[in-house]
Amino acid sequence: LAKTTQPISMDSYEGQEVNITCSHNNIATNDYITWYQQFPSQGPRFIIQGYKTKVTNEVASLFIPADRKSSTLSLPRVSLSDTAVYYCLVGLNSGNTPLVFGKGTRLSVIA
Amino acid sequence: GAVVSQHPSWVICKSGTSVKIECRSLDFQATTMFWYRQFPKQSLMLMATSNEGSKATYEQGVEKDKFLINHASLTLSTLTVTSAHPEDSSFYICSARNTGGAGNYGYTFGSGTRLTVV
Numbered sequence: 001l002a003k004t005t006q007p008i009s010m011d012s013y014e015g016q017e018v019n020i021t022c023s024h025n026n027i028a029t030n031d032y033i034t035w036y037q038q039f040p041s042q043g044p045r046f047i048i049q050g051y052k053t054k055v056t057n058e059v060a061s062l063f064i065p066a067d068r069k070s071s072t073l074s075l076p077r078v079s080l081s082d083t084a085v086y087y088c089l090v091g092l093n094s095g096n097t098p099l100v101f102g103k104g105t106r107l108s109v110i111a
Numbered sequence: 112g113a114v115v116s117q118h119p120s121w122v123i124c125k126s127g128t129s130v131k132i133e134c135r136s137l138d139f140q141a142t143t144m145f146w147y148r149q150f151p152k153q154s155l156m157l158m159a160t161s162n163e164g165s166k167a168t169y170e171q172g173v174e175k176d177k178f179l180i181n182h183a184s185l186t187l188s189t190l191t192v193t194s195a196h197p198e199d200s201s202f203y204i205c206s207a208r209n210t211g212g213a214g215n216y217g218y219t220f221g222s223g224t225r226l227t228v229v
Contacts, residue, residue: 041202042222043220043222043223044155045220046218099145100157101155101156102154103154104154
């Protein structure tokens, strides 16, 4: 899996939009970009996945530039409950390939 | 959506005893499951890949005789921590891949097991 680089931590106030950028310079042609969210003492939870341009769901948006060497997870109007660790993963969907997690970004939302 | 049930959610055991953690895929079959370990403030570290009907594949540095993995059916994988010691205290998480899943590689994670060895 392509190596990813994310900020270690971010702080935000409630109601603000939060953008977390992930660098993945060695992304391969067939790789997808996936973001997971993890709350303390829980397993990671899928947030969003994309290949190029923009993907939006009810939780977040994912922006991917044309060169795909980076991606940005956008969380609109965060609340205290969005405080978590966010992981960016890049790789090909393959039957026996496990997900390998980087350090993630610890987001703290402040009232 | 795909659900992975992990049990127990927490366990406290005495040093030297063994602890079994179960990981079940509830609404799909999983020929492959993955086990992770996570220490406080750290990321998930892959321990092993569990394959139904065959031996597990362990990551470098993970003792296969200490962390016994059994994947006897398409919906159940177990991790047994044998002769547990305080340094084995950690958060253990399993993951299963739903080959019929779409949009997220098909990977779903259990809720984790907090193991404390005293």
